[in-house]
Amino acid sequence: MLKYLFRVLLLFLPLGTFFVAANTPPVSAYSYLPETSMVRLSPSAKYISFRYVKNDDNFILVKDLKTGKVVGGINIGELNPKNAYFIDDNQILLVASEYRSIYGFEGRENISTAFIYNIKNKELRQLLIPGYGIYPGQTGLGRLIGISPDKAYAYMPAYVGERHETPRFDLLKVNLNQKRMPRRHAGGTRDTIDFFINDKGEPLARERFNQKRNLHIIEAMHDGRWISIFELETQYRTHSFVGLTKDYQSLVFIAGHQDNSAYYTMSLKDGTISTPYFAKKGRTITRVLTDLKRVVYGVEYGGLKPSYEFFDKKISQTIAGLQAEFQSNSVYLTDYSQDWSKLIFYLEGNEFAGDYILISGKQAVHLSASRPKIPSQLINPVSIGEYKAADGLTIPALITEPVKKSDKKYPLIVLPHGGPETNDKFGFDDIAQFLASRGYLVIQPQFRGSTGFGARFINLGYGEWGRKMQSDLNDAIPYAVDHFNADANKVCIMGWSYGGYAALSAAAFNSGLYKCAISINGVSDLTAMLAYEEDKHGEDHEITEYWQQAIQNDRYSEDDLDQLSPINFVADINIPVLLFHGEDDTVVPFEQSEDIYDELEDMDKTVEFIELEDEGHSILNNNASRYVVLKKVESFLQAHL
Secondary structure (H helix, E strand, C coil), X not given: CHHHHHHXXXXXXXXXXXXXXXXXXXXXXXXXXXXXXXXXXXXXXXXXXXXXXXXXXXXXXXXXXXXXXXXXXXXXXXXXXXXXXXXXCCEEEEEEEEEEEXXXXXXXXXXXXXXXXXXXXXXXXXXXXXXXXXXXCCCEECCCCEECCCCCEEEEEEEEXXXXXXXXXXXXXXXXCCCCCCEEEECCCCCEEEEEXXXXXXXXXXXXXXXXXXXXXXXXXXXXXXXXEEEEECCCCCCEEEEECCCCCEEEEEEEECCEEEEEEEECCCCCECCCECCCCCXXXXXXXXXXXXXXXXXXXXXXXXXXXXXXXXXXXHHHHHHHHCCCEEEEEEEECCCCCEEEEEEEECCCEEEEEEEECCEEEEEEECCCCCCHHHCCCEEEEEEECCCCCEEEEEEECCCCCCCCCEEEEECCCCCCCCCCCCCCCHHHHHHHHCCCEEEEECCCCCCCCCHHHHHCCCCCCCCHHHHHHHCHHHHHHHHHCEEEEEEEEEEEXXXXXXXXHHHHHCCXXXXXXXXXXXXXXXXXXXHHHHHHHCCCXXXXXXXHHHHHCCCCCHHHHHCCCHHHHXXXXXXXXXXXXXXXXXXXXXXXXXXXXXXXHHCCCCEEEEEECCCCCCCCCCHHHHHHHHHHXXXXXXXXX
């Protein structure tokens, strides 16, 4: 069966994928957003929709699967969609974000908003509008927790209240067919954070988290009244409530189990918690697979490659078969028909730079190539390795080697991820691939504190910013030298967000190991960063509590953090530094890069600072910014490595 799948797949691949001349792809091949993304399947599997980006075009397109003809489409302009899914065969819900100001409030925010696109009348309409029946000063308006049985209404949570009031978080009933003031469907409180409803739209439960009391609460609807069925005192939430069981009698939540996470159910009748399901040793559950009603069918495990487990064993077997066939790639399940008979997968790795395929029984159809400018023979090979840290801890790593081999030793780029509580994925990392295409060996250490390798591995990172998390990165250098022909005398460190902090820390505290450092939206002052989180969220907020725990771990004072802040050790930075920062970054303040740049300039250090207009924390909003970043990185490395 699997060989048959592969042969059918090849028939649908664009010819250019295999027969492009073996020249080095231009910067634009890596800096431009994928041409196609967010490929989604309609409930009946009659249509697919996808985002199409090329040059200045930014479309949501809809195609008939049988004929291949475009049956709908709309130019979404500067909107940056994060997700899309079919409500029915004629309606698509699009969740998008943009950085803009909110009337009556200072500064700019990342505004997440839901739009409904009607394929027949080709109209795109925003569903919830700040100030129109909801509180004016809110940003997260892209959440949908259910659809009415007649597909005429969406159930969406939002803050409700006048500008002068402290808003209440309610569940609203929103008209999908025409612009109407949203109606209150279920009442919330000031500390409500989520709702759960059944297939008829009836409220079943609401979730609350009281920041001042550090109390996590689940209330179930019993005879028209909210009754508490779960209470847990905690500084920040450790139970993630994500959906419902098929009979709508229990909530589903993810929580810790030994050294991993597991799937649990909680009875809506009395709060009884089940024994753990889907507990895989050393792996954490990163996602649950649900329908629009939030009914959970299976889970995705994290790690360098995803894996899946479903209640329906046939689905699990189909995915396992694909993973076995394409084991030099990562295989992601991205969408599925209403009856789960047709599945869409996304493949990327050593054979694919990002391709979508549709599996239906024993047939496989190639839907699109995200990066058609990069043929398979020019994908730089990625491998999984591991090495020992100074204290003996095993550190997983991804290594990307140049596809064009050299007799000389490779200059090395150490590329730590952001977060830091996340992890890199085996696949097509556009930055790692770009660097390898220019002749650099790239290593991505999954330092302690990274996710995907069990709870203990995460916890080992608490309080280790600038300490063992940093030495984990340094320990990657001899491993790359011994096993991948890296040049120990030509090493640069480059990172984004937390990775930017690590790059600046390396410049300040470990400059003898590195020839240069590149920080993108990085942290330079830990004390100021924690103060920013407290000012933004409040002293009692769980986000503030989390960052204090992650960075200070109840052990370290402000003086200790000052000793780990690169901005206080500019005099010790003796290698060239390149800084980038998005002016609209609301995660790591722009001043974190601006201030250390001023200090470096005052001391006549070798430093460059590129300010990115109309860009936020991810710097993924437009092709122009991505091109600027990679083009500058290319010239900087040529000059200093």
